[in-house]
Amino acid sequence: MEMLPATATVFATLAAWSVVLLVAHILLQGFFATRELGSAWNAGPRDEGRKPEGVLAGRAGRASANLRETYPAFPALCLALAVTGDPSGWGLIGAYVWFAARIIYLPLYLAGIPYIRSLVWLGSLAGLAAMFLSVVL
Template sequence: MTPSLTLLVWMTVFTWVVLMLASLSRARAWTPRGMSLALGNRADMPEPSPAAARLDRAARNTLENFLLFAALVLAAHAAQVQHPHVTLGAQVFAVSRVAFVAVYWAGIPYLRTLVWGAGVAGMGLIAGTML
């Protein structure tokens, strides 16, 4: 398996973990009522705390960007493009997405945009290598 495909697998796991953390955070699953909500149909979810709302937005953004990343990595693989820039772009994307979630959850506004931009640059490196 290529390094970029390996990163794709790890980013799949990371995206799932972030989505689950956001969901459990919104439900407040560490409480008995929250656990019931998390295991139920989520009909009466409480309003999210500011941190839970940020984590939910970070999770949604991670999912959106993951779809674009996956398309690029799979396209590079299908086209048999094995240039070091594809791997570097995937690495930049992966590291920046982990940083993005942490920074967004912590509520650091300008740094959040910078690390988001780094992830976009990583995808741009992959795309640019194939064009």
């Protein structure tokens, strides 16, 4: 049986941990919405159209939506780099940058910190760009 390169294992591990990050976003959003509207709302069909209006529920929801906008690119690029290799190492650096930036982004968004949050978001895009360039170049 042929062994995978060490970087392929790292990309697989980062992709797996990114799922934990995604689930954390979803759970946090649900937590703040449930805290505001109650467990009966959360457990019910939500047919009445009520939406959480509180600051933290709104921020958690928007941060989660923001993650989900670019999230599909991350595991796809991890897979591509695991398969094709990453001889320059920039793909792995990009993956770590994306992952760290997405972790940092959440508390910045929840705290309502502007500008720095936007810079961190740009950093996550730069990480994806480094990954993409490592695949195609």
